[in-house]
Amino acid sequence: MPTITVDKEGLFKALGQDYTTEEFDELCFDFGIELDEDTSTSQRPIVNGKQEPPQLKIEIPANRYDMLCFEGISLMLNIFRGKRTSPDYRLVAPPKGELQVLTIDKETARIRPYAAGAVLRNIKFTKESYDSFIGLQDKLHQNLARQRSLVAIGTHDLDTIQGPFSYEALPPEQIEFAPLNQTRSMTALEMMKFYEADRHLSRYLPIIRDSPVYPVIYDSKRTVCSMPPIINGNHSKITLNTRNVFVDMTATDRTKLDICLNILVSMFSQYTEEPFTVEPVKIISPHNHQSRETPDLTPRETQAEVSYINNCCGLSLTPSDICSLLKLMSYTASPSRASPDLIDVQVPPTRADVLHQADIMEDVAIAYGFNRLPRSFPSKSGTIAQPLMINKLSDIVRHEAAMAGWSEVMPLILCSHDENFAHLNRKDDGNTAVHLANPKTAEYQVVRTTLLPGLLKTIRENKHHSVPIKIFEVSEVAFKDLSLERKSRNERHFAAAWYGKSSGFEIVHGLMDRVMLMLKSAFVTGEEGLRAKDSGDAAYWIDEFDDPTFFPGHAAAIHLRMAGKEQVIGVFGILHPSVLEKFELRYPVSTLEMNIEVFL
Secondary structure (H helix, E strand, O other): OOEEEEEHHHHHHHHOOOOOHHHHHHHHHHHOOEEEEEHHHOOOOEEOOEEOOOEEEEEOOOOOHHHOOHHHHHHHHHHHOOOOOOOOOEEOOOOOOOOEEEEEOHHHHHOOOEEEEEEEOOEOOOHHHHHHHHHHHHHHHHOOOOOOOOEEEEEEEHHHOOOOEEEEEEOHHHOEEOEOOOOOOEEHHHHHHHOOOOOOOHHHHHHOOOOOOEEEEEOOOOOEEEEOOOEEEHHHOOOOOOOOEEEEEEEOOHHHHHHHHHHHHHHHHHHEOOOOEEEEEEEEOHHHOOOEEEOOOOOEEEEEEHHHHHHHHOOOOOHHHHHHHHHOOOOEEEEOOOOOOEEEEEEOOOOOOOOOHHHHHHHHHHHHOHHHOOOOOHHHOOOOOOOOHHHHHHHHHHHHHHHOOOEEOOOOOEEOHHHHOHHHOOOOOOOOOEEOOOOOOOOOOEEOOOOHHHHHHHHHHOOOOOOOEEEEEEEEEEEEOOOOOOOEEEEEEEEEEEEOOOOOHHHHHHHHHHHHHHOOOEEOOOOOOOOOOOOOOOEEEEEEOOOOOEEEEEEEEEEEEEOOEEEEEEEEEEEOHHHHHHOOOOOOEEEEEEEOHHHO
16 A cells, blocks of 8 residues: 655644644544554654654555545545535636647557646645645556556646647657756657666656657647656746646546546645636547547446445444435435435545445445444354365365375465476476466466476475475466366365485375375275275275376376266376486485365
């Protein structure tokens, strides 16, 4: 979850009340956020000869993008405390009556197809609000905009540029301007080289570097406003003296574009001459049917069931009570005329996270107070907890193996392609293993189809310990299965490995017999005078098995007959010397692996 740092004195002034650290921590908990640190209790750095003022570091839930700045935190806490009502965000016409226009060229569909804009007219910045304005853009870029890959935000001093504006996609050699905080004009290709060493901007260069065209926004005089998602032009940069701010946003995701624009202009519209007013921008984009006026600050209308909210919270609130609580969470709500069990809710434009009545129910619980909710015994729970049968069976097998003196290990489910195939002398037919589409390292390329690589790597990393080493694992393997909707299936396997100066074949065989006995399966033998006790219709036997993973003539397949159906469920044997060499093991290893799902 993102952590926001705010000035302690400034926040308490905005709240109209001073708090102790404990009191503010309690307020944050009640609202569903968390006070991570109060720096007034620790040593603070010296900045420009002065000690840094006390700050509060507040952890914000990942869904509350409207609280990624000082303005959002102070506004929501004041509404929650009943100190003010929810703002009425409004779109207003410009002084001259004509909206600013942003025309989108069809060539932008090749790189970043969507764009939007807005104007904050007659805004007044202070040093603190200016820093917060820039900080919110950075937070949105890092979180919702996914490092600018989905949305890129540009802000400009409208008095230094002139509309109408155009959003185009041009070859990089045709784009030339002085980037932000630079006096020298550069082409787009020169900027790519210039910012390669920049710690902040270099991470965004790959987003458009290999594209044949780069996005660029011009004003009516062909002055470059920005080259998203890299950098704005220096000509239109905003300062503390800026009075009119033009906001442009480009995106690959229309939904994220609208959310970012609504949050940015809503939070800082409180500093305009007429608070909470925003001037819209007319978007002209006929080629993809995206012509419209942005932003759309109309509250979303939805409904929630009173019975659902009461059942989830264990309360008996009336519709009026619920509406009063929702007002503390910045909603506008009223009892519905359609049904006494419904309430009509208007969701503010800053709350894109509200998708279902479950989200409204959660906010009712927060406003009511989590600590005040009635507590009940599990008999009133909507579910009854019990282990899945496969997990219960796995625990039984684990218990038996551990009681036999074997140690459980838990290696990773991902491994390299060679470890899963070549190291075990097996070939990949292309239809067995699930491959990672874009593996970051050669160590994690496929989802394992066998538990053996994990066991052998564990022995390799611990071979300095005394022998014998006896380890086992009960876990999942995965296989491609194109007949299923998800195109893969999991199997629960049990595997064990013995590493010592002797082969240990008979010891692994004994462990297999113990597990099969515990699973009520009788051993079938053709030797005269030997007969296993009756264990119902489940019986197993072993046959010699030829597998390149194992030493020739020293491997056996495990056959199981259950409910009249016969199948091979596993194999055990002594590993081939070439397998040992690839896993850097100098002593013999005997392994066992079997599918235990067949016993369900």
